[in-house]
Amino acid sequence: MKISDLLPYWFHIAEGVVCNDVDMQSLFLLTGPNGGGKSSLLRSICAAALLGICGLMVPAESALIPYFDSITLHMKSYDSPVDKKSSFQVCYWLMLFSYVHL
Ligand SMILES: Nc1ncnc2c1ncn2[C@@H]1O[C@H](COP(=O)(O)OP(=O)(O)OP(=O)(O)O)[C@@H](O)[C@H]1O
Ligand SMILES: [Mg+2]
Numbered sequence: 001m002k003i004s005d006l007l008p009y010w011f012h013i014a015e016g017v018v019c020n021d022v023d024m025q026s027l028f029l030l031t032g033p034n035g036g037g038k039s040s041l042l043r044s045i046c047a048a049a050l051l052g053i054c055g056l057m058v059p060a061e062s063a064l065i066p067y068f069d070s071i072t073l074h075m076k077s078y079d080s081p082v083d084k085k086s087s088f089q090v091c092y093w094l095m096l097f098s099y100v101h102l
Helices: 038-053 087-100
Strands: 002-006 020-023 062-064
Touching: 002 038, 020 038
Parallel strands: none
Antiparallel strands: 002 020, 002 062
16 A cells, blocks of 8 residues: 555645655554554544545545455544443454454
8 A cells, every 4th residue: 555645534634734655565563652643644544445445536645555355443442331341341342343344
């Protein structure tokens, strides 16, 4: 996957958004400071992959999107005292739900 100037889809270009270049050949590790934009970039990459494999326009200058069998994005989960579930239980349930519905 190779994308130039990927725009997080929920931003408007006039909002002073930072566009990112992505060159993803295989497994990669994304690091950065808190609030540095890691989660936003992951959301943007997944959205771009989904749009791309659907044959739709990607919010980027250019995008080379290979075909993916599945796209999974797991973000941090919180505990749910109302449901009597710890953060691990919520996380486990969400992952199980995601994989069962692939
Ligand atoms: N590409 C971007 N351009 C402009 N602002 C951005 C961009 N990406 C993220 N931001 C702003 O920075 C904020 C923090 O981004 P994000 O939550 O993605 O950071 P993070 O690295 O995942 O933080 P944490 O380490 O705390 O999880 C966002 O809410 C958004 O307002
Ligand atoms: Mg984050």
